[in-house]
Amino acid sequence: MNQQTIRPASSESQRGIALLSVLLMLTLLVLLASELTLSFRTQLTRTQSGLEREQAHWYALSGESLAIKTLKQNIEDDPDVTHLGQYWATTNVMLPVEGGQISGQIKDARSCFNINALSKESLEGAPLPEAEVFTALLQYLDIPPWESELITAATRNWVSNEMLHQGATDLDYLALPLPYLGSKTLMRDISEWRAVAGVSRAIALKAMPYLCALPARDLVVNVNTIPAEQPELLAALYIDQLPVDHARSILEERPRNGWDTTADFTGQPLLANFSSAGVSKRITIVSDYFEMSATARYGDSEVRLNSLLSLGSRTNSSGNSSENNPMAVVRRKFGGV
Numbered sequence: 001m002n003q004q005t006i007r008p009a010s011s012e013s014q015r016g017i018a019l020l021s022v023l024l025m026l027t028l029l030v031l032l033a034s035e036l037t038l039s040f041r042t043q044l045t046r047t048q049s050g051l052e053r054e055q056a057h058w059y060a061l062s063g064e065s066l067a068i069k070t071l072k073q074n075i076e077d078d079p080d081v082t083h084l085g086q087y088w089a090t091t092n093v094m095l096p097v098e099g100g101q102i103s104g105q106i107k108d109a110r111s112c113f114n115i116n117a118l119s120k121e122s123l124e125g126a127p128l129p130e131a132e133v134f135t136a137l138l139q140y141l142d143i144p145p146w147e148s149e150l151i152t153a154a155t156r157n158w159v160s161n162e163m164l165h166q167g168a169t170d171l172d173y174l175a176l177p178l179p180y181l182g183s184k185t186l187m188r189d190i191s192e193w194r195a196v197a198g199v200s201r202a203i204a205l206k207a208m209p210y211l212c213a214l215p216a217r218d219l220v221v222n223v224n225t226i227p228a229e230q231p232e233l234l235a236a237l238y239i240d241q242l243p244v245d246h247a248r249s250i251l252e253e254r255p256r257n258g259w260d261t262t263a264d265f266t267g268q269p270l271l272a273n274f275s276s277a278g279v280s281k282r283i284t285i286v287s288d289y290f291e292m293s294a295t296a297r298y299g300d301s302e303v304r305l306n307s308l309l310s311l312g313s314r315t316n317s318s319g320n321s322s323e324n325n326p327m328a329v330v331r332r333k334f335g336g337v
Helices: 011-077 115-119 129-140 145-159 170-174 190-195 201-210 231-237 244-252 262-266
Strands: 093-097 100-108 289-298 301-311 327-334
Touching: 011 093, 011 100, 011 289, 011 301, 011 327, 115 129, 115 145, 129 145, 129 201, 129 231, 190 201, 231 244
Parallel strands: none
Antiparallel strands: 093 100, 100 289, 289 301, 301 327
């Protein structure tokens, strides 16, 4: 019987196998190192981005603090009137900071129609003046009368506790493809108005620049700070008495430092032929709400902040220190345009 002789592998074969094993291990180590490096870089980028965004966040809050300080200084210097000639009304403010910049502006929140004023109930079925002003404003913005009245009624139902008006109700909203309910309370932000029945995108783009949502149920507009390009708001306060072109002339000829009293406004020659009955209750020359918009940039990060600021009791020319008039932050909204 033949016996087969088993010969040991040659030294060349052993060296080849060893080399392949080394190359395989080296490849695995390179892949592992590459993966660890990529993971480290990703984590480092993520951490750096988070730190930059956090710094931009605090820069935005610094802009808010500066706005509060500016408003307090204006109140201390000129406590009896709010007008566009004061420091707070400066536009396109830009402040360089370490690693970035802060830009922003302050808007008088009493220079617009407070939509929450529609939550008031009329007495004994009488027309609600605030609703008449709102309807007039929508009509001045080229929204048909029938549509303006329906939107006004639907808005009143939205911000009111009770359904007492001829407008859209919860049943109408529940019948939509994506059903929802009305808030039945004051609006927190004017963007909520877009959800009201009848408010299309086109109507919202037209009307929202004239509107605001304040945590109050009154309609008081500062005639010293109404934007000159929004005469429709001033005309609406007179409820179909004051033509828009006439209102535009009044705003264009407004004194640089505004009117010192509401009587000075209503008594001017341009309003000699128009009754101020009822209008005097809806106008003012001092403001207690302001809206601050700030954009903070740090590195590659950007943070936007919109804050509604509320002022306590005003100082007067004969007396109290501005320290008795705290400026409170009613709400903050980060992001958006």
